[in-house]
């Protein structure tokens with residue numbers, strides 16, 4: 001697992017758009033009353049709650065103790081686990097995931113665990129960052145790191161596959177792909193890019209000291225502003241989502 005740490009309060013305040021904009025994935029899942037569903041990378045449980053509200057019985061897992069605690073505080077069955085080493089066997093009608101699979105950089109290990117966790121005919125439905133996701137932010141971070149050799153090598157903690165690559169993986173993993181596509185989704189931020197970086201670039205800056213982090217944020221924000229900031233509209237990040245539904249082959 002990577003070094004990314006999560007702060008549920010900050011996430012709710014400055015990244016509440018993540019579960020809100022994950023609704024198309026929930027619609028694609030179309031959870032039914034009584035279905036047993038695994039929410040993979042549940043975060044603070046915002047969407048877990050939506051699945052439960054539709055009558056599903058949900059087990060939620062996440063690798064962040066803080067996020068698991070926040071989901072438990074909502075009264076959900078949330079468990080601390082790495083999605084890359086799932087230990088469930090044949091017990092779910094569906095596995096659902098929003099905005100989490102790109103943090104799991106061993107995708108085949110995820111698929112192996114998802115396949116094992118599902119009942120025959122079970123479905124795997126989700127949405128995560130696809131090829132080109134937050135590219136303007138990545139370009140800005142690259143410029144900052146290039147300016148500062150003392151920051152070391154920029155290591156991105158994300159897996160943003162092309163649709164073709166992920167389709168191949170799903171098929172090789174024993175799934176029939178029902179639908180799969182890229183969805184460019186420019187996303188207005190409730191705050192500024194500094195708040196976004198504080199939440200999502202933690203793993204990238206965890207080795208920097210306080211002054212270096214301040215410098216990283218300032219310079220990255222300045223680089224990104226030309227593409228992502230508008231005086232009237234504020235910040236808009238170039239999200240590109242990969243949304244898919246697949247069914248376990250017999």
Ligand SMILES: C[S@@+](CC[C@H](N)C(=O)[O-])C[C@H]1O[C@@H](n2cnc3c(N)ncnc32)[C@H](O)[C@@H]1O
Nearest residue numbers: 019041042043062063064082083098099100103
């Ligand atoms: C952007 S949040 C999305 C949370 C939630 N699904 C939502 O829609 O709000 C990404 C989540 O993926 C979790 N995550 C990252 N790597 C993981 C892994 N290897 N196993 C399980 N969860 C992981 C993080 O801890 C974080 O809570």
